[in-house]
Amino acid sequence: MASQTKPVLHGYFRSSCSWRVRIGESCTSIGLPACSLNAFTMLTKFALCTSAFALKGIEYDPVPVNLIQDGGQQLSxxxxxxxxxxxxxxxxxxxxxxxxxxxxxxxxxxxRPGPRLLPADPKGRAQVRMISDLIASGIQPLQNLHVLQKIGAEKAQWAQHFIERGFQALEPILKQTAGKYCVGDEISMADICLVPQVYNAERFKVDVGQYPTIKRLNRTLLEMEAFKVTHPSCQPDTPADLRS
Amino acid sequence: MASQTKPVLHGYFRSSCSWRVRIGESCTSIGLPACSLNAFTMLTKFALCTSAFALKGIEYDPVPVNLIQDGGQQLSxxxxxxxxxxxxxxxxxxxxxxxxxxxxxxxxxxxRPGPRLLPADPKGRAQVRMISDLIASGIQPLQNLHVLQKIGAEKAQWAQHFIERGFQALEPILKQTAGKYCVGDEISMADICLVPQVYNAERFKVDVGQYPTIKRLNRTLLEMEAFKVTHPSCQPDTPADLRS
Incomplete structure (x- = not known):
């Protein structure tokens, strides 16, 4: 067990962070830049960490890295x-x-203590990692900010293509592994990967209804307090046109 | 500990597999198709498994999936x-x-027993996973067969760009973490990820000499029996123009 010092999370403090975190006084509210499709694409991986921190109840100090201001602060x-x-x-x-x-x-x-994010059973762990990697290696990198910048005008179609391709593979896998959550009935890293990817899919106009297992799991997960109260559509600083 | 049944590895049985495996009677020699840049790009992840099997001394039954024949057997x-x-x-x-x-x-x-592929120490494990994911999520997916097919004529420049971008990030990280191998002095999953990625880099004409730590680690790893005797340049069925 490592020492319980408070981690410092350098990240883009937009919707996915707001959505997932809300873990305590240490996470202060910071103003949001204007909505950007490009910026959204880079958020998935950041959201993975913040949601993991939230589920484990880990407090941290956020240091925002604004992907839009100053030409992208991540490039400094x-x-x-x-x-x-x-x-x-x-x-x-x-x-x-x-x-x-x-x-x-x-x-x-x-x-860290708290709910375990990978199952104890090695087979379950393999399935959780397979699903997580399918998203984190097979889908997300293809819709990354830098990649979409290289693609240029056709970036939305490009992202849509790779998300749909990934979801077509993910759906039959989840049909086999899922219980209440992605792998059986325990929440895991796979669920943490799924929700922000579905959120991105919807932003890229992917019809998630084509993937009933993905849709069902995402809906179930969004009912959990950790995802619900932090959803980007209902934060104090969510722009009016994105509120629900 | 799971039961020790022999795994079945479905993969493209070309150079990276020949390079890494050679683990026993169960892995039979299979004829290779003509050299293809596209096919090479898909081999990295396959090679990761076979080299892991080789390092752990795990016998398996190979089932070749030829990425070229029949328009790509992986698409069946x-x-x-x-x-x-x-x-x-x-x-x-x-x-x-x-x-x-x-x-x-x-x-x-x-x-499975055998040399451990991730360190016992959680910090070391985090570093091994960070390096492995930087390669497996940050570089390899951008030079995947399907992606390069989408890119079309400029695929070589595209792949070169993303490999160079990844290596520019990997080099300073490895400078901090490396000992004899990627993380300290124990071989790990990070090393298993590094070697096939360097091999792909060289095929895409990336000047690996720009990255002295990557170059040094790759050279050290290629001196290991598991990598050396199985190198694609010296197999019985390596085409004459690729022999060294």
Missing amino acids: EQYKKLNPMQQVPSVEIDGITVSQSLAVIQYVDET | EQYKKLNPMQQVPSVEIDGITVSQSLAVIQYVDET
Whole structure:
């Protein structure tokens, strides 16, 4: 068990963070920039960490990295020293800096008490990691900010294509593994990966209704307090046109 | 500890598999198709599994999935049932099917004896996962067969761009974490991810000399028996123009 110092989470403090976190006094409210499709695409991985922190009840100090202001604060020399990949999130924790959200989630799961984010059974763990990696390696990187910038005008169709392709694979896998949640009846890292990806899918106009298991799991997860009270559509600083 | 049944590895049996495996009678020699840049791009993740199997000394039954013949055997309805993402590898093991190479590697690490592929220390594990994910999520998916097919004529420049971008991030991280290997002096999943990625980088004409830590680690790893005797450049069925 590592020492219980409060981690520092460097991330873009927009909807996905607001959506997932709300964990205590340490997470202060910060003004949001205007809505941007590009910015949204980079949020998925950041949201993974914040939701993991929320589920584990881990308090942290947020340091916002605004992906829009100043041409993208993640591109600054200062941030590059912290995360040479120039992406969010980066977490300073227990004397090390960890970027890559699944590495962060598994680190906190291995060192912090609270609900376990991977099952105890190795087969269940393999399934959780398979689903998480399918999203984090097979879908999310293709709709990343930097990739969409390279794609240019056709970025929305590009993102839609890769999300749909991923969901077409994810749906039959989840049909086999899911119980109440992605793998059986215990919430896990796979669920933490699923919800922000569905959120991005909806933003890219993917018809999630085509994927009944994904749709059902997402709906169930959004009923959980940790996801519900922090949903981006109902935050004090959500722009009026995005409120529900 | 799971039962020690022999896993079935469905994969494209080309150079990266020949390179890494050679683990016993169960892995039979199979003729190779003509060299293809596209096909190479899909091999990285497959190679990850086979090298993990080799390092752990795990015997398995290989089932080749030829990415070139028949318009790509991974696209068949039969293979799609096994791996809806239609990529290699898929591993049938202990009654479950696991696709996504890092999930496979961690499963065999958790259930099989032999040298451990992740450190015992959680901080070391976080660093190994961070490096592995930087490669498996941050680089490899951008040079995947399907992605390059979408990119079309500029696919080589595209792949080169994303590999260089990833290596520019990886180099300073490895400078901090590396000892003899990627994280300290124990070989790990990070090393298993590094070598095939460097191999792909070289195929895409990336100047690996720009990244002295990556270059040094790759050279060290290639001196290991598990990597050396199975290198694609010196196999009986390596085409003459690729031999060294």
